[in-house]
Amino acid sequence: MTDVDYCVVGGGFAGLAAALRLKQAGRTVALLEARDRLGGRTFTEVRTDGSWIDRGGAWIGPGQDRVRAMMHEFGVPSYRQYTDGEAMIVVDGEQHRYTGTVPWSMSPWAAMNIGAALLELGHMCKSIPLEAPWTAGNADKWDRVSLAHWLHHNTLSKSAYALLETAIAGCYTSDAAEVSLLFVLYQMASGGGPGFVLGVHDGAQDARPVGGMGAIYRPMAVELGDSIHLAQPVRHIxxxxxxVTVRSDELIVRARRVIVAVPLAIASQILFDPMLPVDRSFLHQRMPSGSIIKTAVVYDEPFWRADDLSGQSAAPGSPATITIDACTDTGRPGILCVITEGPIARRIGRLDAPERRAATLTALAERFGDKARTPVDYIEQNWSIERYSGGGMLSHAPTGVLTQFGHALRRPCGRIHWAGTESSAVMCGWVDGAIRSGERAASEVVEHESLVTSGGKSTTR
Ligand SMILES: Cc1cc2nc3c(=O)[nH]c(=O)nc-3n(C[C@H](O)[C@H](O)[C@H](O)COP(=O)(O)OP(=O)(O)OC[C@H]3O[C@@H](n4cnc5c(N)ncnc54)[C@H](O)[C@@H]3O)c2cc1C
Known part of the structure; x- marks a missing residue:
């Protein structure tokens, strides 16, 4: 039995940020993490040659000020994503190399259609109030339809649809029919619009921390020291x-309040007693995660750079749907990141590992040449089967959920406060949003103390 001021459930960036800020404010904290490692949906593996692989979240972009602040606090520098050379898209079996943002050679007509659709989405994003997207003027209309419905009515060719679906539905690692249009607009708006979400240079994939995400979460953990308890899946609150009394299989923690920082998709695995209010418990039932397999294919050197290719490619329907250069700041070894999402991730997830590897390498060889067939290392992470993530990259809202249950995303339930990237109004779905949510939840519980000591009325019950 441990008695502390506050308990935090979950040792991803949200939980770590919450615990860190509370400890820095002089409070005693116990952080219970289910896995035997920290980082949650980020997971940095350091290879024997000193290079690192981010098996989960990796990139940062402009406007992500809280992750930047955390990097500054712990002296973690960043480096820009490699974007020299041409990108590539493969549509209807044909490869198109291009620079800039629009692959005109594919079909000027389809390219214009894609540009117009993105402009329209950007325009719609501007009308979303980030703290309460369910109050947007068109919230009811947009929450009744899926992204697939909107794409269907706003694309004029099969290839424009396929590319937009790969790019946009890919962010939710789901089929476009699974995700509410309102949720897409909200999530994109929380990052500044489609240009940021889909962009590399000056977008969400603009840079990386030197040493990977682990270079940030490891020193946070060092500062938290023995407040962290690994391999303690919380079963009961x-x-x-x-x-509050928080129970894992081995620990019982008594605390004034608890911050729960686990993905929404798996929050209902914890037994809450008394039961949560209906809107919150139904929210847990209604925000699933998608499927994503992220693979680091390692070569002696980034041979694609010499062929004037950036390493960035997209091929809707392929087992290697998206690729991006994932070398460290030194540029050696050559690391190509392969991302497969949604229905294709589930389909290739059913293959056995050697078959999946063969399919992926064949797809890479078709794009980057025969050298792609012979990597020196191949590190695959299937987030869809991670018990304590419930999928990736983020929990999303299907149609009807945000307007009905969105108001419960951050509202505390008695002594239980909520963190996690999905609860962040800004940068929802990114590491930055996770840190913001943890810092917000830490402020909430401390603010509550001052309400109590000043005789103010609790706002949380
Ligand atoms: C493949 C992939 C690529 C991504 N790429 C990027 C990127 O490039 N840039 C970016 O910013 N973001 C990216 N993301 C998203 C980013 O990783 C997440 O937004 C962020 O890590 C979420 O942090 P979190 O703390 O909210 O949740 P998590 O990281 O999921 O943390 C939750 C923690 O709770 C623990 N937990 C679960 N259940 C229990 C329980 N019952 N008891 C105790 N502990 C429990 C989990 O083990 C986990 O450690 C990516 C995600 C994935 C999967």
């Missing part, structure tokens, strides 16, 4: 008039 009970609240009474004075305190």
């Amino acid at each position: 009970h609240q009474d008039a004075d305190k």
Whole structure:
């Protein structure tokens, strides 16, 4: 039995940020993490040659000020994403190399259609109030339809549809029919619009921390020291008039309040006693995650750079749907990141590992040449089967969920406060949003203390 001021459930960036800020404010904290490692949907593996692989979240972009602040606090520098050379898209079996943002050679007509659709989405994003997207003027209309419905009515060719679906639905690692249009607009708006979300240079893939995400979460953990308890999946949270009791298989923590920082998709695995209010418990049932397989294919050197290719490519329907250069700041060894999402990730997830590897390398060889067939290392991470993530990259809202249950995303339930990237109004879905949510939840519980000591009325019950 441990008695502390506050308990935090989950040791991803949200939980770590919450615990760190509370500890820095002089409070005692116990952080219970289910896995035997920290980082959650980020997971940095350091290879024997000193290079690193980010098996989960990796990139940062402009406007992500809280992850930048955390990097500054722990002295973690960043480096720009490699974008020299041409990108490539493969449509209807044909390869198109291009520079800039629009692959005109594919079909000027389709390219214009894609540009116009993105402009329209950007325009719609501007009308979304980030703190309460369910109050947008068109919220009801947009929450009734899926992204697939909107794409269907706003694309004029099969190839424009396929590319937009790969790019946009890919962000939610789901089929476009699974995701509410309102949720897409909200999530994109929270990052500044489609240009940021889909962009590399000056977009969400603009830069990386030197040493990977682990270079940030490891020193956070060092500062938290023995407040962290690994391999402690929380099973039960009970609240009474004075305190909360948080139970894992081995630990019982008594605390004034608890911050739960686990993905929405798996939050209902915890037994809450008394039961959560209906809107919150139904939210847990209604925000699933998508499927994503992220693979680092390692070569002695980034041979694609010599062929004037950036390493960035997209091929809707392929087992290697998206690729991007994922070398470290030194540029050696050559690391190509392959991302496969949604229905294709589930399909190739059913193959056995050697078959999946063969299919992926064949797809890479078709794009980058025969050298792609012989990597020196191949590191695959299937987030869809991670018990304590429930999929990736983020939990999304299908139609009807944000307007009905969105208001419960951040609202505390008695002594239980909520963090996690999905609860962040800004940079929702990114590491930056996770840090913001943890810092917000830490402020909430501390603010509550001052309400109590000043005789103010609790706003949380
Ligand atoms: C493949 C992939 C690529 C991505 N790329 C990027 C990117 O380039 N840039 C970016 O910014 N973001 C990216 N993301 C998203 C980013 O990783 C997440 O937004 C962020 O890590 C979420 O942090 P979190 O703390 O909210 O949740 P998590 O990281 O999911 O943390 C939740 C923690 O809770 C733990 N937990 C779960 N259940 C329990 C329980 N019952 N008891 C105790 N602990 C529990 C989990 O083990 C986990 O450690 C990517 C994600 C994936 C999967």
